[in-house]
Amino acid sequence: MQQFFTKSEQVHNIIKGFNLTKTLFVSSIIIGEEHIGKKLFVKHLFPDAPVVSGEDQGAVVDALREYDELIITDFEKLRNQESLELDNKRIIATASYIGNQTIIDDMFAFIYTLPSLKERPEDVEYIKALFIKEAASDLMLTNTNFDITAIPVNLTQNTKSLKSTIYRYLMIHSMSKNEIQDAVYSYVSEKLEGNNGYKEHLALYEKPLIEAGLKKFGSQLQLSQILGINRNTLRKKIHEHHID
Amino acid sequence: MNTTSTESENTIDFQSFLDWDNSPFILFNAAGKILYLNNAAEILFGYVSKKELYDLALAYAPHDFGYTTTTLALNYDAFTFYAITVGYENEDQISIRFYNAPRIKSNVPIERDKLVETNINLLLEANIVLFKTKNSNHLQLLTDHDIPTFKIDQNKFSKLLRKTLESFRSSDSIHITLKLLTGEHVIIAGKKKAIAQLRVEANGRYTDADEEIKNIAMHCHITHILKEKSIKLEIPLID
Numbered sequence: 001m002q003q004f005f006t007k008s009e010q011v012h013n014i015i016k017g018f019n020l021t022k023t024l025f026v027s028s029i030i031i032g033e034e035h036i037g038k039k040l041f042v043k044h045l046f047p048d049a050p051v052v053s054g055e056d057q058g059a060v061v062d063a064l065r066e067y068d069e070l071i072i073t074d075f076e077k078l079r080n081q082e083s084l085e086l087d088n089k090r091i092i093a094t095a096s097y098i099g100n101q102t103i104i105d106d107m108f109a110f111i112y113t114l115p116s117l118k119e120r121p122e123d124v125e126y127i128k129a130l131f132i133k134e135a136a137s138d139l140m141l142t143n144t145n146f147d148i149t150a151i152p153v154n155l156t157q158n159t160k161s162l163k164s165t166i167y168r169y170l171m172i173h174s175m176s177k178n179e180i181q182d183a184v185y186s187y188v189s190e191k192l193e194g195n196n197g198y199k200e201h202l203a204l205y206e207k208p209l210i211e212a213g214l215k216k217f218g219s220q221l222q223l224s225q226i227l228g229i230n231r232n233t234l235r236k237k238i239h240e241h242h243i244d
Numbered sequence: 245m246n247t248t249s250t251e252s253e254n255t256i257d258f259q260s261f262l263d264w265d266n267s268p269f270i271l272f273n274a275a276g277k278i279l280y281l282n283n284a285a286e287i288l289f290g291y292v293s294k295k296e297l298y299d300l301a302l303a304y305a306p307h308d309f310g311y312t313t314t315t316l317a318l319n320y321d322a323f324t325f326y327a328i329t330v331g332y333e334n335e336d337q338i339s340i341r342f343y344n345a346p347r348i349k350s351n352v353p354i355e356r357d358k359l360v361e362t363n364i365n366l367l368l369e370a371n372i373v374l375f376k377t378k379n380s381n382h383l384q385l386l387t388d389h390d391i392p393t394f395k396i397d398q399n400k401f402s403k404l405l406r407k408t409l410e411s412f413r414s415s416d417s418i419h420i421t422l423k424l425l426t427g428e429h430v431i432i433a434g435k436k437k438a439i440a441q442l443r444v445e446a447n448g449r450y451t452d453a454d455e456e457i458k459n460i461a462m463h464c465h466i467t468h469i470l471k472e473k474s475i476k477l478e479i480p481l482i483d
Binding site for chain 1: 357358360362366367369370371373374376377378397398399400402403406
Protein backbone atom coordinates (compact mmCIF):
# COMPACT_ATOMS: atom_id res chain seq x y z
CA MET A 1 0.00 0.00 0.00
CA GLN A 2 1.20 3.48 -0.84
CA GLN A 3 2.40 5.36 2.20
CA PHE A 4 1.42 8.91 2.94
CA PHE A 5 4.46 11.10 3.05
CA THR A 6 4.82 14.66 4.24
CA LYS A 7 7.39 17.05 5.53
CA SER A 8 4.81 19.79 5.99
CA GLU A 9 4.58 21.07 9.55
CA GLN A 10 0.91 21.81 9.14
CA VAL A 11 0.17 18.25 8.05
CA HIS A 12 2.28 16.89 10.90
CA ASN A 13 0.12 18.90 13.29
CA ILE A 14 -2.99 17.33 11.80
CA ILE A 15 -1.43 13.88 12.26
CA LYS A 16 -0.66 14.79 15.85
CA GLY A 17 -4.28 15.82 16.40
CA PHE A 18 -5.52 12.54 14.94
CA ASN A 19 -3.10 10.51 17.00
CA LEU A 20 -4.44 12.18 20.14
CA THR A 21 -8.06 11.44 19.25
CA LYS A 22 -7.45 8.03 17.68
CA THR A 23 -9.07 6.20 20.56
CA LEU A 24 -11.88 8.67 21.14
CA PHE A 25 -15.38 8.63 19.73
CA VAL A 26 -15.29 11.92 17.90
CA SER A 27 -16.15 12.91 14.37
CA SER A 28 -13.45 14.57 12.29
CA ILE A 29 -13.41 15.87 8.76
CA ILE A 30 -10.51 16.70 6.48
CA ILE A 31 -11.26 19.31 3.89
CA GLY A 32 -8.97 20.11 1.02
CA GLU A 33 -8.69 20.47 -2.74
CA GLU A 34 -9.05 17.43 -4.97
CA HIS A 35 -6.03 15.19 -5.55
CA ILE A 36 -4.02 16.19 -2.50
CA GLY A 37 -3.98 12.75 -0.88
CA LYS A 38 -6.88 13.02 1.58
CA LYS A 39 -7.95 9.39 1.17
CA LEU A 40 -4.40 8.11 1.39
CA PHE A 41 -3.91 10.26 4.47
CA VAL A 42 -6.89 8.85 6.39
CA LYS A 43 -6.16 5.28 5.33
CA HIS A 44 -2.61 5.78 6.55
CA LEU A 45 -3.92 6.97 9.93
CA PHE A 46 -6.78 4.47 10.24
CA PRO A 47 -5.64 1.41 8.24
CA ASP A 48 -8.27 -0.90 9.75
CA ALA A 49 -11.28 1.36 9.44
CA PRO A 50 -13.87 0.43 6.80
CA VAL A 51 -14.20 2.95 3.98
CA VAL A 52 -17.39 4.09 2.32
CA SER A 53 -17.89 6.76 -0.31
CA GLY A 54 -20.34 9.63 0.01
CA GLU A 55 -21.35 8.91 -3.56
CA ASP A 56 -23.37 6.00 -2.23
CA GLN A 57 -25.86 7.39 0.30
CA GLY A 58 -27.33 3.98 1.13
CA ALA A 59 -23.93 2.43 1.77
CA VAL A 60 -23.06 5.27 4.16
CA VAL A 61 -26.31 4.88 6.11
CA ASP A 62 -25.78 1.10 6.35
CA ALA A 63 -22.14 1.44 7.36
CA LEU A 64 -23.06 3.95 10.09
CA ARG A 65 -25.46 1.38 11.49
CA GLU A 66 -22.86 -1.35 11.40
CA TYR A 67 -19.59 0.28 12.43
CA ASP A 68 -18.39 2.46 15.29
CA GLU A 69 -15.31 3.47 13.31
CA LEU A 70 -15.77 4.54 9.73
CA ILE A 71 -14.05 6.51 6.99
CA ILE A 72 -16.49 8.43 4.75
CA THR A 73 -14.85 9.80 1.63
CA ASP A 74 -16.39 12.41 -0.68
CA PHE A 75 -18.58 13.67 2.15
CA GLU A 76 -19.60 16.68 0.04
CA LYS A 77 -21.45 14.32 -2.31
CA LEU A 78 -23.82 13.07 0.39
CA ARG A 79 -27.36 14.31 0.32
CA ASN A 80 -29.21 15.00 3.59
CA GLN A 81 -25.94 15.17 5.50
CA GLU A 82 -27.68 16.53 8.57
CA SER A 83 -29.84 13.41 8.87
CA LEU A 84 -26.79 11.22 9.54
CA GLU A 85 -26.14 10.21 13.12
CA LEU A 86 -22.41 10.60 13.77
CA ASP A 87 -22.49 10.99 17.54
CA ASN A 88 -20.68 8.48 19.69
CA LYS A 89 -18.76 7.05 16.75
CA ARG A 90 -15.26 7.49 15.42
CA ILE A 91 -15.95 9.06 12.05
CA ILE A 92 -13.26 10.33 9.75
CA ALA A 93 -14.65 12.07 6.70
CA THR A 94 -12.96 13.69 3.73
CA ALA A 95 -14.40 16.39 1.50
CA SER A 96 -13.15 18.53 -1.34
CA TYR A 97 -15.16 21.50 -0.17
CA ILE A 98 -17.56 22.58 2.55
CA GLY A 99 -21.04 22.50 1.13
CA ASN A 100 -22.91 23.89 4.09
CA GLN A 101 -20.68 25.41 6.77
CA THR A 102 -23.36 25.22 9.46
CA ILE A 103 -23.98 21.52 8.91
CA ILE A 104 -20.27 20.65 8.86
CA ASP A 105 -19.72 22.79 11.93
CA ASP A 106 -22.54 21.07 13.74
CA MET A 107 -21.68 17.50 12.75
CA PHE A 108 -17.93 17.46 13.23
CA ALA A 109 -15.92 18.09 16.35
CA PHE A 110 -12.61 18.36 14.52
CA ILE A 111 -12.47 20.20 11.21
CA TYR A 112 -9.05 20.05 9.60
CA THR A 113 -7.88 21.70 6.41
CA LEU A 114 -5.30 19.69 4.51
CA PRO A 115 -3.09 22.09 2.54
CA SER A 116 -2.87 21.70 -1.24
CA LEU A 117 0.41 20.70 -2.91
CA LYS A 118 1.05 24.35 -3.81
CA GLU A 119 1.04 25.07 -0.08
CA ARG A 120 3.40 22.16 0.61
CA PRO A 121 6.44 22.85 -1.58
CA GLU A 122 8.50 20.72 0.79
CA ASP A 123 6.42 17.69 -0.27
CA VAL A 124 6.39 18.32 -4.02
CA GLU A 125 9.95 17.15 -4.74
CA TYR A 126 9.38 13.88 -2.92
CA ILE A 127 6.05 13.19 -4.63
CA LYS A 128 7.53 14.17 -8.00
CA ALA A 129 10.40 11.70 -7.53
CA LEU A 130 7.88 9.03 -6.50
CA PHE A 131 5.77 9.59 -9.63
CA ILE A 132 8.85 9.56 -11.87
CA LYS A 133 9.88 6.21 -10.42
CA GLU A 134 6.34 4.91 -10.84
CA ALA A 135 6.09 6.21 -14.42
CA ALA A 136 9.47 4.77 -15.40
CA SER A 137 8.31 1.42 -14.11
CA ASP A 138 4.82 1.59 -15.71
CA LEU A 139 6.22 2.73 -19.05
CA MET A 140 8.95 0.09 -18.80
CA LEU A 141 11.63 2.59 -19.66
CA THR A 142 15.01 0.99 -20.19
CA ASN A 143 16.91 4.22 -20.03
CA THR A 144 16.08 5.99 -16.76
CA ASN A 145 19.00 8.36 -17.00
CA PHE A 146 16.94 11.51 -17.51
CA ASP A 147 17.25 14.98 -16.05
CA ILE A 148 14.64 15.16 -13.28
CA THR A 149 14.95 18.93 -12.95
CA ALA A 150 13.89 19.35 -16.60
CA ILE A 151 10.56 17.64 -15.92
CA PRO A 152 7.98 20.40 -15.38
CA VAL A 153 5.99 20.61 -12.17
CA ASN A 154 2.32 21.19 -12.85
CA LEU A 155 0.30 21.67 -9.67
CA THR A 156 -2.86 23.14 -11.17
CA GLN A 157 -4.73 19.96 -10.17
CA ASN A 158 -2.34 18.86 -7.46
CA THR A 159 -1.14 15.24 -7.80
CA LYS A 160 -3.35 14.63 -10.85
CA SER A 161 -1.68 17.29 -13.00
CA LEU A 162 1.73 16.58 -11.48
CA LYS A 163 1.47 12.89 -12.33
CA SER A 164 0.02 13.29 -15.82
CA THR A 165 2.70 15.87 -16.72
CA ILE A 166 5.42 13.47 -15.61
CA TYR A 167 3.96 10.55 -17.59
CA ARG A 168 3.57 12.65 -20.73
CA TYR A 169 7.06 14.08 -20.41
CA LEU A 170 8.67 10.70 -19.95
CA MET A 171 6.67 9.18 -22.78
CA ILE A 172 7.59 11.97 -25.17
CA HIS A 173 11.23 11.97 -24.17
CA SER A 174 11.65 8.24 -24.41
CA MET A 175 10.06 7.73 -27.84
CA SER A 176 12.21 6.30 -30.60
CA LYS A 177 12.09 7.57 -34.18
CA ASN A 178 9.83 4.67 -35.12
CA GLU A 179 7.47 5.39 -32.24
CA ILE A 180 7.24 9.04 -33.23
CA GLN A 181 6.45 7.97 -36.78
CA ASP A 182 3.86 5.53 -35.41
CA ALA A 183 2.29 8.34 -33.39
CA VAL A 184 2.14 10.61 -36.46
CA TYR A 185 0.80 7.70 -38.51
CA SER A 186 -1.96 7.11 -35.99
CA TYR A 187 -2.84 10.79 -35.86
CA VAL A 188 -2.82 11.33 -39.59
CA SER A 189 -4.82 8.14 -40.24
CA GLU A 190 -7.61 9.57 -38.18
CA LYS A 191 -7.47 13.19 -39.34
CA LEU A 192 -6.48 13.06 -43.00
CA GLU A 193 -9.26 14.30 -45.30
CA GLY A 194 -10.16 17.07 -47.76
CA ASN A 195 -7.97 18.25 -50.64
CA ASN A 196 -5.16 20.12 -48.87
CA GLY A 197 -3.95 17.39 -46.53
CA TYR A 198 -0.25 17.76 -47.22
CA LYS A 199 -0.08 21.43 -46.30
CA GLU A 200 -2.48 21.07 -43.36
CA HIS A 201 -0.41 18.37 -41.71
CA LEU A 202 3.01 19.69 -42.57
CA ALA A 203 3.00 21.57 -39.27
CA LEU A 204 3.28 18.23 -37.49
CA TYR A 205 6.84 18.10 -38.69
CA GLU A 206 7.85 21.67 -39.49
CA LYS A 207 6.60 23.51 -36.39
CA PRO A 208 8.47 21.41 -33.77
CA LEU A 209 11.48 21.29 -36.07
CA ILE A 210 11.74 25.07 -36.30
CA GLU A 211 10.86 25.70 -32.65
CA ALA A 212 13.42 23.21 -31.39
CA GLY A 213 15.99 24.52 -33.89
CA LEU A 214 15.50 28.13 -32.82
CA LYS A 215 15.83 27.17 -29.16
CA LYS A 216 18.94 25.14 -29.86
CA PHE A 217 20.75 27.45 -32.28
CA GLY A 218 19.42 30.83 -31.28
CA SER A 219 19.36 32.70 -34.58
CA GLN A 220 17.36 32.27 -37.77
CA LEU A 221 20.57 32.69 -39.75
CA GLN A 222 22.28 29.80 -38.07
CA LEU A 223 19.15 27.64 -38.17
CA SER A 224 18.67 28.24 -41.88
CA GLN A 225 22.23 26.97 -42.41
CA ILE A 226 21.64 23.92 -40.23
CA LEU A 227 18.37 23.12 -41.96
CA GLY A 228 19.90 23.81 -45.35
CA ILE A 229 17.12 26.13 -46.42
CA ASN A 230 17.02 29.74 -47.49
CA ARG A 231 16.70 32.32 -44.69
CA ASN A 232 13.64 33.86 -46.37
CA THR A 233 12.02 30.47 -46.64
CA LEU A 234 12.63 29.90 -42.92
CA ARG A 235 11.20 33.32 -42.06
CA LYS A 236 8.13 32.57 -44.16
CA LYS A 237 7.59 29.25 -42.39
CA ILE A 238 8.04 30.88 -38.98
CA HIS A 239 5.29 33.30 -39.97
CA GLU A 240 3.05 30.53 -41.35
CA HIS A 241 3.30 28.45 -38.18
CA HIS A 242 2.85 31.47 -35.91
CA ILE A 243 6.16 30.87 -34.16
CA ASP A 244 7.23 33.76 -31.92
CA MET B 245 -12.35 31.22 61.17
CA ASN B 246 -15.57 29.52 62.22
CA THR B 247 -15.30 30.72 65.79
CA THR B 248 -18.60 32.19 66.68
CA SER B 249 -21.12 30.27 68.67
CA THR B 250 -24.76 31.03 69.03
CA GLU B 251 -26.12 29.91 72.28
CA SER B 252 -29.60 30.40 73.52
CA GLU B 253 -30.88 29.72 76.98
CA ASN B 254 -31.46 26.15 75.82
CA THR B 255 -27.87 26.06 74.60
CA ILE B 256 -28.81 25.27 71.02
CA ASP B 257 -25.75 25.55 68.83
CA PHE B 258 -26.77 26.95 65.45
CA GLN B 259 -23.29 27.36 64.09
CA SER B 260 -23.11 24.13 62.11
CA PHE B 261 -26.40 25.01 60.42
CA LEU B 262 -24.88 28.30 59.40
CA ASP B 263 -21.59 26.63 58.42
CA TRP B 264 -23.34 24.39 55.96
CA ASP B 265 -25.88 26.86 54.68
CA ASN B 266 -25.56 27.08 50.93
CA SER B 267 -25.94 30.87 51.11
CA PRO B 268 -22.73 32.74 51.92
CA PHE B 269 -22.74 34.42 55.32
CA ILE B 270 -19.97 36.70 56.63
CA LEU B 271 -19.53 38.56 59.89
CA PHE B 272 -17.15 41.51 59.84
CA ASN B 273 -15.85 43.64 62.68
CA ALA B 274 -15.88 47.43 62.51
CA ALA B 275 -12.48 47.46 60.81
CA GLY B 276 -13.63 45.13 58.03
CA LYS B 277 -11.86 42.09 59.45
CA ILE B 278 -13.65 38.80 59.05
CA LEU B 279 -14.89 37.40 62.35
CA TYR B 280 -16.76 34.49 60.83
CA LEU B 281 -17.59 33.08 57.42
CA ASN B 282 -19.41 29.92 56.46
CA ASN B 283 -18.27 27.37 53.86
CA ALA B 284 -20.23 28.95 51.02
CA ALA B 285 -18.63 32.31 51.79
CA GLU B 286 -15.20 30.71 51.81
CA ILE B 287 -15.74 29.60 48.21
CA LEU B 288 -17.15 33.02 47.30
CA PHE B 289 -13.91 34.63 48.48
CA GLY B 290 -12.17 32.78 45.69
CA TYR B 291 -13.88 35.16 43.30
CA VAL B 292 -14.32 38.46 45.13
CA SER B 293 -12.21 40.45 47.56
CA LYS B 294 -12.92 40.87 51.23
CA LYS B 295 -12.93 44.64 50.82
CA GLU B 296 -15.54 44.54 48.09
CA LEU B 297 -17.93 42.53 50.24
CA TYR B 298 -17.29 44.66 53.31
CA ASP B 299 -17.98 47.80 51.29
CA LEU B 300 -21.16 46.15 50.03
CA ALA B 301 -22.24 45.42 53.61
CA LEU B 302 -21.64 49.05 54.63
CA ALA B 303 -23.45 50.38 51.57
CA TYR B 304 -26.56 48.32 52.26
CA ALA B 305 -26.51 48.48 56.07
CA PRO B 306 -29.74 49.65 57.74
CA HIS B 307 -29.79 53.22 59.06
CA ASP B 308 -30.14 52.01 62.60
CA PHE B 309 -29.47 48.79 64.48
CA GLY B 310 -31.32 45.90 62.94
CA TYR B 311 -31.51 43.98 59.67
CA THR B 312 -32.48 44.99 56.21
CA THR B 313 -32.89 42.86 53.12
CA THR B 314 -32.25 44.45 49.74
CA THR B 315 -33.13 42.89 46.43
CA LEU B 316 -30.39 43.37 43.89
CA ALA B 317 -28.62 41.43 41.19
CA LEU B 318 -25.12 40.41 42.16
CA ASN B 319 -22.80 38.39 40.02
CA TYR B 320 -19.41 37.05 41.03
CA ASP B 321 -18.13 34.64 38.46
CA ALA B 322 -20.46 31.61 38.58
CA PHE B 323 -22.25 32.97 41.67
CA THR B 324 -25.45 34.87 41.18
CA PHE B 325 -27.37 36.37 44.07
CA TYR B 326 -30.71 38.08 44.00
CA ALA B 327 -30.71 39.67 47.47
CA ILE B 328 -28.62 40.38 50.56
CA THR B 329 -29.45 40.86 54.20
CA VAL B 330 -27.19 43.19 56.14
CA GLY B 331 -27.55 43.62 59.86
CA TYR B 332 -25.83 44.87 62.98
CA GLU B 333 -26.84 44.87 66.62
CA ASN B 334 -23.87 46.79 67.95
CA GLU B 335 -21.06 49.00 66.65
CA ASP B 336 -18.57 46.12 66.55
CA GLN B 337 -20.09 43.56 64.21
CA ILE B 338 -21.89 43.67 60.89
CA SER B 339 -23.17 40.64 58.99
CA ILE B 340 -24.06 40.06 55.38
CA ARG B 341 -25.94 37.13 53.94
CA PHE B 342 -26.28 36.43 50.23
CA TYR B 343 -29.32 34.80 48.67
CA ASN B 344 -28.47 32.44 45.87
CA ALA B 345 -30.43 33.07 42.71
CA PRO B 346 -32.07 29.84 41.71
CA ARG B 347 -30.03 28.12 39.05
CA ILE B 348 -31.90 27.42 35.89
CA LYS B 349 -32.48 23.74 36.07
CA SER B 350 -31.32 21.99 32.98
CA ASN B 351 -34.07 20.12 31.25
CA VAL B 352 -31.54 18.19 29.29
CA PRO B 353 -31.53 14.58 30.42
CA ILE B 354 -28.21 12.82 30.80
CA GLU B 355 -27.87 10.40 27.91
CA ARG B 356 -25.67 7.89 29.67
CA ASP B 357 -25.23 5.75 26.56
CA LYS B 358 -23.50 8.69 24.88
CA LEU B 359 -21.08 9.30 27.71
CA VAL B 360 -17.64 7.78 27.34
CA GLU B 361 -14.85 7.62 29.89
CA THR B 362 -12.55 10.45 28.85
CA ASN B 363 -9.23 11.96 29.68
CA ILE B 364 -10.03 15.66 29.41
CA ASN B 365 -6.38 16.55 28.91
CA LEU B 366 -6.31 14.46 25.74
CA LEU B 367 -9.30 16.24 24.25
CA LEU B 368 -7.96 19.63 25.27
CA GLU B 369 -4.56 18.90 23.75
CA ALA B 370 -6.14 17.69 20.49
CA ASN B 371 -8.19 20.89 20.29
CA ILE B 372 -5.14 23.01 20.93
CA VAL B 373 -3.38 21.18 18.08
CA LEU B 374 -6.40 21.84 15.84
CA PHE B 375 -6.37 25.50 16.85
CA LYS B 376 -2.65 25.72 16.07
CA THR B 377 -3.18 24.36 12.54
CA LYS B 378 -5.24 27.48 11.83
CA ASN B 379 -3.79 30.13 14.11
CA SER B 380 -0.33 31.19 15.14
CA ASN B 381 -1.29 33.00 18.34
CA HIS B 382 0.87 32.49 21.38
CA LEU B 383 -0.81 30.01 23.65
CA GLN B 384 0.04 29.03 27.20
CA LEU B 385 -1.40 25.96 28.89
CA LEU B 386 -1.40 25.25 32.57
CA THR B 387 -3.07 21.99 33.32
CA ASP B 388 -3.54 19.43 36.02
CA HIS B 389 -2.70 16.02 34.61
CA ASP B 390 -4.12 14.34 37.68
CA ILE B 391 -7.70 15.20 36.85
CA PRO B 392 -9.40 11.82 36.90
CA THR B 393 -11.09 10.48 33.80
CA PHE B 394 -14.82 11.08 33.72
CA LYS B 395 -17.73 10.40 31.44
CA ILE B 396 -18.70 12.89 28.80
CA ASP B 397 -20.12 13.08 25.28
CA GLN B 398 -16.74 13.31 23.57
CA ASN B 399 -18.05 14.70 20.32
CA LYS B 400 -20.17 17.46 21.84
CA PHE B 401 -17.50 18.36 24.34
CA SER B 402 -14.87 18.54 21.59
CA LYS B 403 -17.13 20.90 19.66
CA LEU B 404 -17.48 23.02 22.77
CA LEU B 405 -13.69 23.17 23.18
CA ARG B 406 -13.24 24.04 19.50
CA LYS B 407 -15.82 26.83 19.65
CA THR B 408 -14.33 28.13 22.88
CA LEU B 409 -10.80 28.27 21.48
CA GLU B 410 -11.97 29.68 18.15
CA SER B 411 -13.44 32.67 19.92
CA PHE B 412 -9.84 33.58 20.77
CA ARG B 413 -8.65 33.24 17.17
CA SER B 414 -7.40 36.82 16.95
CA SER B 415 -6.20 37.22 20.50
CA ASP B 416 -2.59 38.13 21.11
CA SER B 417 -1.83 35.89 24.00
CA ILE B 418 -4.04 33.09 25.21
CA HIS B 419 -3.83 31.55 28.64
CA ILE B 420 -5.55 28.24 29.26
CA THR B 421 -5.91 26.80 32.71
CA LEU B 422 -7.46 23.46 33.55
CA LYS B 423 -7.82 22.52 37.19
CA LEU B 424 -10.00 20.76 39.70
CA LEU B 425 -12.16 23.11 41.76
CA THR B 426 -11.33 22.02 45.26
CA GLY B 427 -14.29 21.86 47.57
CA GLU B 428 -16.85 22.75 44.92
CA HIS B 429 -19.48 20.39 43.68
CA VAL B 430 -22.47 20.39 41.45
CA ILE B 431 -25.57 18.25 41.70
CA ILE B 432 -26.24 16.29 38.54
CA ALA B 433 -29.22 13.96 38.46
CA GLY B 434 -29.40 14.13 42.24
CA LYS B 435 -25.75 13.23 42.75
CA LYS B 436 -22.88 15.38 43.92
CA LYS B 437 -20.13 15.69 41.31
CA ALA B 438 -16.68 17.25 41.52
CA ILE B 439 -15.94 20.05 39.07
CA ALA B 440 -13.06 20.64 36.70
CA GLN B 441 -12.66 24.22 35.56
CA LEU B 442 -11.34 25.21 32.18
CA ARG B 443 -10.49 28.87 31.91
CA VAL B 444 -9.39 30.50 28.69
CA GLU B 445 -8.47 34.16 28.75
CA ALA B 446 -6.73 36.66 26.55
CA ASN B 447 -6.68 40.36 25.78
CA GLY B 448 -10.03 40.03 24.04
CA ARG B 449 -12.15 37.59 22.09
CA TYR B 450 -14.88 37.16 19.50
CA THR B 451 -18.39 36.64 20.79
CA ASP B 452 -19.98 35.39 17.55
CA ALA B 453 -20.23 31.80 18.78
CA ASP B 454 -21.36 32.59 22.33
CA GLU B 455 -24.90 31.32 21.82
CA GLU B 456 -23.57 28.06 20.40
CA ILE B 457 -21.11 27.72 23.27
CA LYS B 458 -23.93 28.24 25.76
CA ASN B 459 -26.13 25.77 23.96
CA ILE B 460 -23.53 22.98 23.74
CA ALA B 461 -22.42 23.61 27.33
CA MET B 462 -26.01 23.28 28.50
CA HIS B 463 -26.35 19.97 26.67
CA CYS B 464 -23.18 18.74 28.37
CA HIS B 465 -24.38 19.98 31.81
CA ILE B 466 -21.43 22.37 31.87
CA THR B 467 -21.70 25.73 33.59
CA HIS B 468 -20.41 28.52 31.37
CA ILE B 469 -19.21 31.97 32.32
CA LEU B 470 -18.63 34.05 29.22
CA LYS B 471 -16.98 37.39 29.70
CA GLU B 472 -15.42 40.03 27.49
CA LYS B 473 -11.94 38.56 27.73
CA SER B 474 -12.48 35.09 29.10
CA ILE B 475 -14.52 31.94 28.97
CA LYS B 476 -14.84 29.67 31.92
CA LEU B 477 -16.35 26.21 31.74
CA GLU B 478 -17.15 24.26 34.86
CA ILE B 479 -17.31 20.63 33.92
CA PRO B 480 -18.97 18.09 36.19
CA LEU B 481 -16.92 14.94 36.60
CA ILE B 482 -19.66 12.42 35.92
CA ASP B 483 -18.57 8.91 36.80
